[in-house]
Amino acid sequence: xxxxxxxxxxxxxxxxxxxxxxxxxxxxxxxxxxxxxxxxxxxxxxxxxxxxxxxxxxxxxxxxxxxxxxxxxxxxxxxxxxxxxxxxxxxxxxxxxxxxxxxxxxxxxxxxxxxxxxxxxxxxxxxxxxxxxxxxxxxxxxxxxxxxxxxxxxxxxxxxxxxxxxxxxxxxxxxxxxxxxxxxxxxxxxxxxxxxxxxxxxxxxxxxxxxxxxxxxxxxxxxxxxxxxxxxxxxxxxxxxxxxxxxxxxxxxxxxxxxxxxxxxxxxxxxxxxxxxxxxxxxxxxxxxxxxxxxxxxxxxxxxxxxxxxxxxxxxxxxxxxxxxxxxxxxxxxxxxxxxxxxxxxxxxxxxxxxxxxxxxxxxxxxxxxxxxxxxxxxxxxxxxxxxxxxxxxxxxxxxxxxxxxxxxxxxxxxxxxxxxxxxxxxxxxxxxxxxxxxxxxxxxxxxxxxxxxxxxxxxxxxxxxxxxxxxxxxxxxxx
Numbered sequence: 001x002x003x004x005x006x007x008x009x010x011x012x013x014x015x016x017x018x019x020x021x022x023x024x025x026x027x028x029x030x031x032x033x034x035x036x037x038x039x040x041x042x043x044x045x046x047x048x049x050x051x052x053x054x055x056x057x058x059x060x061x062x063x064x065x066x067x068x069x070x071x072x073x074x075x076x077x078x079x080x081x082x083x084x085x086x087x088x089x090x091x092x093x094x095x096x097x098x099x100x101x102x103x104x105x106x107x108x109x110x111x112x113x114x115x116x117x118x119x120x121x122x123x124x125x126x127x128x129x130x131x132x133x134x135x136x137x138x139x140x141x142x143x144x145x146x147x148x149x150x151x152x153x154x155x156x157x158x159x160x161x162x163x164x165x166x167x168x169x170x171x172x173x174x175x176x177x178x179x180x181x182x183x184x185x186x187x188x189x190x191x192x193x194x195x196x197x198x199x200x201x202x203x204x205x206x207x208x209x210x211x212x213x214x215x216x217x218x219x220x221x222x223x224x225x226x227x228x229x230x231x232x233x234x235x236x237x238x239x240x241x242x243x244x245x246x247x248x249x250x251x252x253x254x255x256x257x258x259x260x261x262x263x264x265x266x267x268x269x270x271x272x273x274x275x276x277x278x279x280x281x282x283x284x285x286x287x288x289x290x291x292x293x294x295x296x297x298x299x300x301x302x303x304x305x306x307x308x309x310x311x312x313x314x315x316x317x318x319x320x321x322x323x324x325x326x327x328x329x330x331x332x333x334x335x336x337x338x339x340x341x342x343x344x345x346x347x348x349x350x351x352x353x354x355x356x357x358x359x360x361x362x363x364x365x366x367x368x369x370x371x372x373x374x375x376x377x378x379x380x381x382x383x384x385x386x387x388x389x390x391x392x393x394x395x396x397x398x399x400x401x402x403x404x405x406x407x408x409x410x411x412x413x414x415x416x417x418x419x420x421x422x423x424x425x426x427x428x429x430x431x432x433x434x435x436x437x438x439x440x441x442x443x444x445x446x447x448x449x450x451x452x453x454x455x456x457x458x459x460x461x462x463x464x465x466x467x468x469x470x471x472x473x474x475x476x477x478x479x480x
Contacts, residue, residue, distance in 0.1 A: 003452060030162035034174045034190060035153055041195035042150045043223040049423065050152055051223060055085040055247040065233060066336035069401050071361040084141040085252045086148070093138040094255045096121070104432045110171040111137045112256040118268060119258070122476060123429050126258050128267035135181045142180070144231075144241075146214050147223050148199040149188065151177050160353050163187060195203045196224060208234040208422055220246050266424040271458060273309075275316045278451065279411045283320070285313040289456050292341070293415040294404055300327035303350070303414050304391075304406040305455050306341030314348065327351045330383075330391055332417040332455065333400045334358040339365045346371035353380070355402040356391055388412075390447055397437035405447075412450030414442075420469065421454030422461050430472035439470055 007443060016278035036419055060080050068076040082097040096108035098121070098400040108119040109129075116132035119125070142148040152319065153160060157181065163175040163368050173189040180274045189199035197323050201211040209232075216227035225246045274286035281296035292305030294317050302315065303310075314326065329345030330353045332338055345352050346368040356375040363373065382389045387408055395402040399418050406415040419438040421430065431439070435474075442449065 007056070008072060023078055023177060024161075031160040031176050032157060034162060034176050034195075035157050035160060037195045038150055038190050038197075039154050041224070041406060042147055045154060047222055048147070048151045048154055051147065051248060052089050053085065053087040053249055053252055054148060054224060055079075055083070055084045055223075055245075055250060056145070057244045057250060059242045059244055062112075063236075063238050063240070064240050065236045066334075066361075069082040069396070069399070070360055071334040082258075086138050086141055090253070091134040092167060092252055092256055092280060093134060093141070094252060095141065098451040109137065110254075110256050110258075115256065116259065116360065116424070117264075120429050121263070124259075124261050125265050125427060125429075126262045127265050127424055127427055130267045130269050133182075136432060139180060140180050143186065143200070144229055145181075146226055149178065149186070149197060149200065152180055153443045155189065156180070165192075168291050172199065179328065188232050191398035200212075211235075219321060221427070223248065241412045252334065260307075265427040267426050273312060274317065274456065275320070276456065276460075277320075278453065279408070282408065282411065283317060284415075284458070285316050286451055291451075291458065292455070293389055293453060294326075295389050295406070295408070296321055297382060297387060297389070298328075300324050302326070302328045302330065302382060302389060302406075303345070304330040304404075305417065306331040306338050306345070307417075307455055308337070310344035313342070328353050330354075330404060330406065331362060332360070332405070333395075333403045334361045335418070336398070338417055338455070342366050343368070353391065353404075355404055357402045390463045394438065394445060394447075397434050397441065398432070399434035399437075407447055407449070409448070414447060414449035414451065415453040415455070418454035420452055420461060420466055421457035422465065423457065424458065428465055428472065430476050431466075431469040432473070435466075435469060436473060439466060 015084055026184065032259055039048060042048060060082055062078045064076040064078060076412040079100045080097050082095065086093050093111040093211065098106035098364035106121040109123065110117045110119060111132050111134050116129040117126040118129060120250050130400040134155050142152060144478055159179045161177045163177060166173050166175050168189050172192045174192055175372065176188050178186045178188055184202045184204055187195055187204045190196065191198055196217055198295040199211065199213055201209060204210045213230040214226040217224040218227055227243050230237060231243040271287050271289060276284045278284050285290055287290060290307035290309055290427055292310060293304045299323060327350065329350040331342055342362055343366050345395040346366050351374055352362065352375055353376055356377045360376050376393065377393055379390060379392045388410060390409065392405055392407055393402050394405050397403060397419065410432060420435050449463055452466060463467050
């Protein structure tokens with residue numbers, strides 16, 4: 001009897017395995033069928049294989065969702081002019097973006113092997129990129145350019161799967177996955193009638209579901225290119241873009257060359273997680289562009305900053321301050337990338353401090369059964385035997401109506417987010433409006449900062465650096 005039971009179980013296992021294999025094969029086969037139709041709709045494999053370079057000029061309206069001066073809609077709208085260009089054969093990528101008033105910012109990036117730079121056209125500086133990565137950088141352009149996505153899909157068809165059918169704007173679409181060299185997999189929605197890409201989406205970390213919509217196709221040398229593009233984050237419209245001009249298979253080499261007027265400054269170096277002791281009992285801890293300040297008081301620690309990676313930063317702190325709990329965690333302002341740390345503080349049992357105007361948006365961002373939150377209006381001072389720490393609202397600025405900074409008057413140390421920082425030693429940009437507002441507010445509050453720390457840089461700036469940035473901005477206005 002047992003013999004027959006073993007045979008029956010074995011047959012069931014084989015059947016289940018075959019079913020799984022068949023489903024996978026069906027998915028792969030259907031994906032290839034859809035891809036063949038899509039490739040034809042985009043001009044055919046020969047045209048797509050010869051599509052080596054693409055250059056597009058844009059006019060973009062960025063809706064500052066969770067990044068506006070005030071928490072909640074209506075969101076601020078920032079209009080910019082930008083352009084991107086890519087050359088696959090030579091592994092070159094160039095982009096630039098400038099504000100409409102042409103004074104607040106005009107930045108760019110050049111990826112060209114060992115001659116890769118971050119460019120500030122206003123400051124006339126070029127910062128070498130120590131470890132350039134072509135696909136990492138060009139990926140953002142590829143994801144918003146359907147013809148390039150289809151080219152990728154054709155080249156990576158063996159990794160594609162058919163997810164099924166879905167309606168978009170009342171029309172049936174085939175959904176196929178694309179796994180690019182970098183980043184999360186993308187779901188591509190192709191109209192079953194035209195076989196053109198109308199929608200794509202991917203799930204991306206703290207941002208949640210990121211959606212892309214493509215409209216108004218026109219052919220360029222036989223290949224359809226969209227005329228309009230929209231970006232959605234968690235269902236909310238974040239960007240509206242009009243493609244002003246599209247060119248293909250034109251050389252971009254001249255755009256990778258720096259002007260003779262550009263001065264090269266110190267390179268941007270890799271930014272691993274690290275701990276710096278700025279002063280006795282004052283630590284700046286972070287990496288990969290996000291930092292928090294930790295101030296050791298008599299029997300506890302106060303943390304300032306709510307960017308990503310707070311648990312890892314707390315871990316590094318506890319290596320040197322193991323026996324003092326983090327009593328307070330200060331969130332500088334309401335922007336989405338500066339409140340994600342609130343969850344970590346809640347789980348740590350820390351009392352969360354935020355500007356009174358930001359209480360609701362902070363509470364909405366935290367999923368925890370029990371946590372404490374206190375608000376600050378204008379200023380709150382903490383006093384210990386070694387440190388006096390002032391948490392001051394220095395808003396409004398062009399960046400946020402309320403913005404909390406941490407100031408240690410005895411040491412002259414100031415920690416702030418999004419208003420001033422150095423990308424590399426000596427690399428000082430002309431002060432934008434937010435930085436100018438920030439500097440005025442420091443005077444108003446009689447903050448005399450010798451060392452200026454940033455939530456986005458490991459480098460310690462000085463009051464002289466800030467004054468240089470203000471001077472450069474003034475010189476730009478005088479030249480105009």
